[in-house]
Amino acid sequence: MGPEAAASLGVDVRRLRRNLFIVTSLIAGVAVAVSGVIGFVGLVIPHIVRLLVGSDHRRVLPAGVLIGASFMVLADLLARTIVAPQEMPIGVITAFIGAPALLVLIRRRPYLYGAAE
Amino acid sequence: MSLDLRDLRVDIAGRRIVSGITLHVADGQFAGLLGPNGSGKSTILKAIYRVHQPAAGRVLVNGPDLHQMRPRLAARRVAVVAQENLMDFGFTVREMVMVGRTPHKGPFDRDNEDDRAIAEDAMERTGCADLTERASRACPAARSSGC
Numbered sequence: 001m002g003p004e005a006a007a008s009l010g011v012d013v014r015r016l017r018r019n020l021f022i023v024t025s026l027i028a029g030v031a032v033a034v035s036g037v038i039g040f041v042g043l044v045i046p047h048i049v050r051l052l053v054g055s056d057h058r059r060v061l062p063a064g065v066l067i068g069a070s071f072m073v074l075a076d077l078l079a080r081t082i083v084a085p086q087e088m089p090i091g092v093i094t095a096f097i098g099a100p101a102l103l104v105l106i107r108r109r110p111y112l113y114g115a116a117e
Numbered sequence: 118m119s120l121d122l123r124d125l126r127v128d129i130a131g132r133r134i135v136s137g138i139t140l141h142v143a144d145g146q147f148a149g150l151l152g153p154n155g156s157g158k159s160t161i162l163k164a165i166y167r168v169h170q171p172a173a174g175r176v177l178v179n180g181p182d183l184h185q186m187r188p189r190l191a192a193r194r195v196a197v198v199a200q201e202n203l204m205d206f207g208f209t210v211r212e213m214v215m216v217g218r219t220p221h222k223g224p225f226d227r228d229n230e231d232d233r234a235i236a237e238d239a240m241e242r243t244g245c246a247d248l249t250e251r252a253s254r255a256c257p258a259a260r261s262s263g264c
Binding site for chain 1: 166168193207
């Protein structure tokens with residue numbers, strides 16, 4: 001509903017923005033520091049979740065967490081087994097699945113991304 | 118409940134928009150703010166509901182200065198129903214009304230029976246109790262009349 005409505009409801013918008021900025025940076029930074037760069041998951045999973053549960057954020061967020069985490073476990077399983085006993089970089093798996101999935105989603109609904117129908 | 122503006126001045130991005138505004142609205146009084154486009158009506162209102170910080174002067178509600186108070190406490194004294202609202206969420210009218218309980222609750226509190234009763238009562242008194250389950254973006258007229 002926008003920053004003005006938030007301010008009128010007693011939210012300190014500037015402070016909240018700053019805090020969220022710091023917290024999200026830390027979360028993303030820690031995750032990348034632990035696991036390395038893993039592409040295409042955050043890009044594709046939310047779109048797939050929206051196809052499944054609609055665009056209401058009260059559903060998209062929890063469903064995205066669950067489906068994203070499940071997908072990562074599967075990708076990790078593949079990464080550990082395909083070339084066992086060696087381990088593939090998991091980013092290869094997610095990109096291998098995610099990039100085509102993203103292309104399919106883009107081609108399916110060109111209007112969503114600003115292209116002419 | 119009374120509202121006092123004392124020599125209020127509001128600057129936006131370094132430009133003076135309004136200055137020297139003094140106004141008293143007494144308890145129980147209805148006040149309308151009239152003026153040509155761009156004369157600063159909305160700016161004055163936004164200084165009252167704390168979107169803009171005044172560059173000078175004070176906004177007093179029932180005594181204390183709103184801009185000296187903590188935002189949550191100030192929001193318990195002043196509520197606003199803006200005519201234009203961004204509605205990107207699929208809220209029902211009831212959920213929209215419940216948003217008004219925000220300043221009365223902690224950051225992670227759930228809505229309880231009291232909140233629901235208060236929202237119910239507000240909708241009853243403004244004559245929109247029959248709209249509760251409708252999508253709020255489906256009734257723009259109800260929105261500007263207080264629902």
